[in-house]
Amino acid sequence: MTTNSVIRRVAQKEVRLFFGSPVAWLFLAGFAALTLFLFFWVESWFARNIADVRPLFEWMPLLLIPLSAALTMRMWSEERRTGTLEHVLVQPVGIWRFVLGKFLACTGLLLLALLATLPLPVSAALMADLDWGPVAAGYLASLLLGAVYISIGLFVSARTDNPIVSLIGSAVLGSLLYLASSSTLTALVTDSSAERLRLLGSGARFDNITRGVLDIRDLGWCLSLIIGFLALNVFSLERERWARDIRSRKQQRATAAILLLLANLLLANLWLQPLSGMRLDVTEGRLYSLSPTTQQILGQLQEPLLIRGYFSDRTHPLLAPLVPQLRDLIEEYASASSGRIRVEFIDPAEHPELEREARDRFRMNATPLQIADRYQSTLVNAWFHILVRYGDEFTTLGFTDLIDVRSAGNTEAEVRLRNPEFDLTRAIRDVLQQYQLGDDLFSTIEQPVQLVAYVSPHALLPERLRQYRDAIQAQLDAQVANSGGKFSYRFAEPEANDGALAQHLADTWGFQPMIAGLGEEQRFWFYLTLEDERQVVQLPTDAFDPDDFATVLEAGLRRFAGGLTKTVALAVPEMNEQMARFHLGAPTFANLEQAITRDYTIRSEQLSDGSVDPDADILAVVAPRALDAASLFAIDQFLMRGGTVVLATAPFSVELSNGEMRLLDYPSGLDTWLAAHGLHIAPELVLDEQNAPFPAPVLRRVGDYEFRDVQMIDYPYFLDIRPPALNPQHPITANLPQLTLGWAAPIEVQPVQGLRSITLLRSSERAWTSANRDILPQQEGQAGPRFVVEGETGSQVLGVVLEGRFQSAFASRGAPAIGAENGREPRGLLRRSAESARLVLFSSNDFMDDQMLNAMVAAAGTQYLSPLELFMNTLEWSLQDQSLLSIRNRAHFNRTLPPMSREAQQWIEYLNYGLAVVWLLILAGVHRLRTSLRRRAYRRRLGL
Numbered sequence: 001m002t003t004n005s006v007i008r009r010v011a012q013k014e015v016r017l018f019f020g021s022p023v024a025w026l027f028l029a030g031f032a033a034l035t036l037f038l039f040f041w042v043e044s045w046f047a048r049n050i051a052d053v054r055p056l057f058e059w060m061p062l063l064l065i066p067l068s069a070a071l072t073m074r075m076w077s078e079e080r081r082t083g084t085l086e087h088v089l090v091q092p093v094g095i096w097r098f099v100l101g102k103f104l105a106c107t108g109l110l111l112l113a114l115l116a117t118l119p120l121p122v123s124a125a126l127m128a129d130l131d132w133g134p135v136a137a138g139y140l141a142s143l144l145l146g147a148v149y150i151s152i153g154l155f156v157s158a159r160t161d162n163p164i165v166s167l168i169g170s171a172v173l174g175s176l177l178y179l180a181s182s183s184t185l186t187a188l189v190t191d192s193s194a195e196r197l198r199l200l201g202s203g204a205r206f207d208n209i210t211r212g213v214l215d216i217r218d219l220g221w222c223l224s225l226i227i228g229f230l231a232l233n234v235f236s237l238e239r240e241r242w243a244r245d246i247r248s249r250k251q252q253r254a255t256a257a258i259l260l261l262l263a264n265l266l267l268a269n270l271w272l273q274p275l276s277g278m279r280l281d282v283t284e285g286r287l288y289s290l291s292p293t294t295q296q297i298l299g300q301l302q303e304p305l306l307i308r309g310y311f312s313d314r315t316h317p318l319l320a321p322l323v324p325q326l327r328d329l330i331e332e333y334a335s336a337s338s339g340r341i342r343v344e345f346i347d348p349a350e351h352p353e354l355e356r357e358a359r360d361r362f363r364m365n366a367t368p369l370q371i372a373d374r375y376q377s378t379l380v381n382a383w384f385h386i387l388v389r390y391g392d393e394f395t396t397l398g399f400t401d402l403i404d405v406r407s408a409g410n411t412e413a414e415v416r417l418r419n420p421e422f423d424l425t426r427a428i429r430d431v432l433q434q435y436q437l438g439d440d441l442f443s444t445i446e447q448p449v450q451l452v453a454y455v456s457p458h459a460l461l462p463e464r465l466r467q468y469r470d471a472i473q474a475q476l477d478a479q480v481a482n483s484g485g486k487f488s489y490r491f492a493e494p495e496a497n498d499g500a501l502a503q504h505l506a507d508t509w510g511f512q513p514m515i516a517g518l519g520e521e522q523r524f525w526f527y528l529t530l531e532d533e534r535q536v537v538q539l540p541t542d543a544f545d546p547d548d549f550a551t552v553l554e555a556g557l558r559r560f561a562g563g564l565t566k567t568v569a570l571a572v573p574e575m576n577e578q579m580a581r582f583h584l585g586a587p588t589f590a591n592l593e594q595a596i597t598r599d600y601t602i603r604s605e606q607l608s609d610g611s612v613d614p615d616a617d618i619l620a621v622v623a624p625r626a627l628d629a630a631s632l633f634a635i636d637q638f639l640m641r642g643g644t645v646v647l648a649t650a651p652f653s654v655e656l657s658n659g660e661m662r663l664l665d666y667p668s669g670l671d672t673w674l675a676a677h678g679l680h681i682a683p684e685l686v687l688d689e690q691n692a693p694f695p696a697p698v699l700r701r702v703g704d705y706e707f708r709d710v711q712m713i714d715y716p717y718f719l720d721i722r723p724p725a726l727n728p729q730h731p732i733t734a735n736l737p738q739l740t741l742g743w744a745a746p747i748e749v750q751p752v753q754g755l756r757s758i759t760l761l762r763s764s765e766r767a768w769t770s771a772n773r774d775i776l777p778q779q780e781g782q783a784g785p786r787f788v789v790e791g792e793t794g795s796q797v798l799g800v801v802l803e804g805r806f807q808s809a810f811a812s813r814g815a816p817a818i819g820a821e822n823g824r825e826p827r828g829l830l831r832r833s834a835e836s837a838r839l840v841l842f843s844s845n846d847f848m849d850d851q852m853l854n855a856m857v858a859a860a861g862t863q864y865l866s867p868l869e870l871f872m873n874t875l876e877w878s879l880q881d882q883s884l885l886s887i888r889n890r891a892h893f894n895r896t897l898p899p900m901s902r903e904a905q906q907w908i909e910y911l912n913y914g915l916a917v918v919w920l921l922i923l924a925g926v927h928r929l930r931t932s933l934r935r936r937a938y939r940r941r942l943g944l
Helices: 003-019 022-042 054-058 060-072 077-082 084-089 095-115 119-127 132-157 163-179 191-200 202-210 216-241 249-272 292-298 322-336 352-360 420-437 463-482 496-508 546-558 577-581 590-597 629-640 671-675 850-860 866-878 902-942
Strands: 213-215 279-281 305-311 341-346 367-372 377-382 384-390 393-397 403-406 414-417 449-455 487-492 526-531 536-539 567-571 601-604 618-622 644-648 652-657 660-665 679-681 685-688 691-702 705-721 739-742 747-749 755-762 767-770 778-780 797-804 838-842
Touching (some): 003 022, 003 095, 022 095, 060 132, 084 216, 119 132, 132 163, 191 202, 191 322, 202 216, 213 216, 292 420, 463 487, 590 601, 590 850, 590 866, 618 629, 618 866, 629 671, 671 679
Parallel strands (some): 305 341, 567 601, 618 644, 691 778
Antiparallel strands (some): 213 279, 367 377, 384 393, 449 526, 526 536, 679 747, 705 739, 755 797
16 A cells, blocks of 8 residues: 555545534534634624735634644544554554644645635625735635644644543643733733744744745744644654663664754754745735835945834834834845845843934934733833934934824724835935935936026116026036036027027917016016926026025926925915814815925915915915915916926815814815816715715704714715726826725816826716705614715716916916015016926815814724825826835725625625535535445445
């Protein structure tokens, strides 16, 4: 009999005996029912609102302990109790074949039990964009960990003739293996000791795999335990063959061999532990691996870069498991840099001089965190910081920059690294650019840039502009000398050659002659442009102040520089602190400003002076109200200079205060200006049956009484937008898995010659529009809040991009006389934009409002704010700063479930229970069929 046939026959016998007992069926049914109950009820999967099945695998290290113990409890103990073990021991084949056969049988049964849970990820994939990488890794981790427990159970079962003792012993050993890495034990020791315990325990190893990373260290740990306990099982049974009073050389060699095997397995784990780079990232988009963008940035390093992690030996239990993940990632940076990155990890408490440097020079401080054990609650001053230093430039990251917290339902808060590669790569890019820039702006400019001054002869210029021309020419000569051949300039007279150049400027750029002041007839030209092979940028010359020219020129040159920190001119409503305290007045955007300042320099823009800060690389106007002609002119001319204007505006704004919600008229003053570019925002709001939950005040009527209660409801004004409604082809929206847009109005786009329109956002096909001013949900009796569908349903445009050659809205009426009452002259007018001009429009005033974002956090239970991510993507795309755009939105927390009714959620839950029952019935049918066929074959052999 061959080895394979022995193993197969042993495995088939054990499976047959298992399914021959009704207890086995009850156990499989109980495992499936318990798993589904924990998933839907204990972990509140629908309330958690993340499109993954992580809650399924969070309980597996515990659930597999009793399952594996029950599978193995009678494998050898029953053989010993019935006396058949002696028959096995005297067989002429090796004991290891019987051990392996029983192991494969138990592992196969475990696989059948796990397959009963497969409808859960299938259901999630049908509802949302599920990443199958962590799911496959989770099932692999469950199978491997179950195999570890099975090998332990087989060893224990071989040592006793009592199945109950075997069950208890296996469960105890498996529980100890799990507790070694649990927070119950690790919270009692320092973090360095806790990290060593996590290396020994099954929970931490299991979690590493289920997040989607197949690390050779974790796989080696599982395989070494399986091989080790199976070897002990074989050795313990082989000893049954030995004479008890005689120690032969063969027995000594067998004992030495098992000891040597166990020692080698231990040494193999110690040898694998430093190999952090030997892993396979199976997540979609390789979330835990360095992207090509990161590797490209690391390739630009010319000097050694330091990444130093400040991690306390005693920190919060929820933060402690994140430290090894950060260490592995940082070490991967070092490996990918070919020696250009130096990595250090320190505990500041053990290095007082480095702690002082961190506080005094790098402005980092420990964070007081409250921790509790069974005896007391106390505060610890924990360090969870990363320093990135390149030369004399540095930046720091704290735990608020690195982690994301998710809390929903009745479950414990889930703390995970948000997107550490994005944060680290951005920090490296920033210090690299700051170091490269130094005092030399031209070092970051790749192609030569030329300033072309379209200026009339001296005789035609006013005296003030003659002086201005001479002053800036001297500054230009200095810049040419310092540019290393990357900058030049030339003056061109539009009046030359019978005005041919003037006609070309008027036709191409819309430039028109200027006048010195009101009532003056003398006309002249004075326009400055910067250009290279790719783009043309006009420099503002409104003030004609020589002292400001250096700033204006630098701001223009920065448009041609690669990756410098850009400046965002942000125009938001003025905040009245007294009214904002009671959530009255205009929307507030503190969260938006904080998000912008993380990546860009921000300038508060008033617009009422008719101009935009010359430093600005992009203009963002959010929730504008009653803009005057000067403000419209400032926006118009910034666009005409080839800049990008981002608008978030709608005819209405929502005010939430004292349990009331009101829809207010909010005229922007932009209607006519937008219409000149083919855009019209209808005076309606979009409602959609595909919507997100919102904590809204609900009007409840009981008899003659009215009450206002705040309820978490499916609110159709809170639009839930997902691909393909989020344009998957455009960089702004390609990486966004979901967007929540509140109180948006429909956009109508009319074709305009020279402009290209791209739709970024649209509602679902189940959306409709309404001009009803009553947006407060009403509840009649016991029925939930309802909104009646009005008119026809269909998809509505909510976000759009216009690109191309814009015509100024002031071309026909001329520039307004801004500040003329104070003796100021009218501004020059650009009638046509450069090809690089862009207009981005989002049709909502409130989707980035602080109060609305707080409502999103309350509804979703996470700090992830999709509107801010959309806005930051818009800035990066507009500023051609797309180096990190591909990795900005890769966090798993970003994947959310689509909105659905409670009835639909219950139907999905019951369907999964039903599918588990169907699976068990299929197994029962297959077992019954095989048994019947086997009996028939036996009868035929007997001639019956």
